[in-house]
Amino acid sequence: MGLVDYHNxxxxxxxxxxxVEEYIDAAITRGLSEIGFSDHAPLPEExxxxxxxxxxxxxxxxxxxxSHALKYKTRIAVRTGFEVDFPLHNTFDQRYFTDPRIDYLIGSCHFIDGWAFDHPSFIDGFSKRDIDDIYSQYYEIMKDLIFSEHFHIIGHFDLVKKFGHRAKKDFSKEISALFNGTRHSTAVEINTAGLRKPVQEIYPSKDIISxxxxxxxxxxxxxxxxxxxxxGYEFGSAVEMLKHAGYRKISAFEKRRRYDITL
Ligand SMILES: [Zn+2]
Ligand SMILES: [Zn+2]
Incomplete structure (x- = not known):
């Protein structure tokens, strides 16, 4: 069985x-069994x-x-989603949480207190704050994101490392706490974009995947x-990392229902 790429x-x-055709054609060429679109849901105008x-x-x-899902349905499964910013903004129509057309929602954090920490134009924000405070605030937001139970997938789990700024403290206790007391229904996305960024590492890191x-x-x-x-960028490396950590399957979603695909 082929792999899925749910973040496009x-x-x-x-x-x-x-x-959209070009993305789908690329997915077919690379032998994926599913491609999912998760474009950025609307943020406020400013x-x-x-x-x-x-x-x-x-x-x-x-x-x-x-309409593309229909057109391509005999060749590849095309899934429908959004990448939604968390904390939520009122420009995101909450009816999409239950919209029957939607296969999954990715919850992502790109802002800490209004600071677009992953945007190259605002990178100087890292020199104005304590790095462990940044990580701690970031994982607090992730906790609210996961506990909201609105999302099927957590986007780029440790995005805060994007430009190579590393926490001094070990956050594994905080990370474990994110999944205590939840129903574990939310999947973490293994996102290969980090390999194209200054950090040159998959989100999340090898240690977090383990x-x-x-x-x-x-x-x-x-x-x-x-x-x-x-x-499908560098999916070979992603699968290798997953297998190394012990994973033998990944999650896929149709109309919010999660099912397994064997690696
Ligand atoms: Zn984007
Ligand atoms: Zn994102």
């Missing part, structure tokens, strides 16, 4: 290129320029993905592609 953007967000679609565009987006395995947390795969040539 579209030109609607303003910082991705290529057509934050979204070049980052997300406008708040009048989600329907156009969903209609487009749904920790997640010991906690019985399900995982899935995403390239975070912003152009068709990035679809």
């Amino acid at each position: 953007h579209t030109a609607l967000c303003g910082h991705a290129t290529g057509t 934050l979204r320029e070049g980052i997300t679609m406008r708040d009048d565009q989600p329907e156009e987006y969903l209609t487009s993905i749904q 920790l997640l395995f010991s906690l019985n947390v399900p995982v899935t795969l995403g390239s975070d592609s912003h152009s068709p040539d990035e679809v």
Whole structure:
């Protein structure tokens, strides 16, 4: 069975290129069994320029993905999702939490107290704060994200390392606490985009993947592609890391129902 790539953007967000067809064709060429679109859900106007679609565009987006799913259904499964910023903004229509068209929602944190910490223009924010405070705030947000139980997948789990800033403290206790008391229904995305960023490492790190395995947390795969040539990016390395940690299956989603794919 082929792999899934559940983290793909579209030109609607303003910082991705290529057509939906080109992404799907790339997924077919690379032998994936499923491709899922999870474009950035609308952020408020003052934050979204070049980052997300406008708040009048989600329907156009969903209609487009749904019609491609129909067109390609004999060749590849095309899934419909959003990457939703957490904490939530009022520009995200909460009806999408229960919309029958949606296969999964990825919850992601790109802002700490309004600071776009993963945006290259705001990298100087790292020199103004204590690195362990940044990590601690970030994992607090992840905790609220997971405990909200709105999301099927956690996006780029340790994104805060993107530019290579490492915590001094060991956060494995905090990370384990994220999964205590939850129903473990949320899968963590193994996101290969980190290999294209200064940190040059998959999100999350090898050590965190091993920790997640010991906690019985399900995982899935995403390239975070912003152009068709990035679809399925470095999935060989991702699968190798997963197997090394002990994983023998990944999670896939259809209409929010989770099922396993054997690695
Ligand atoms: Zn993006
Ligand atoms: Zn993201």
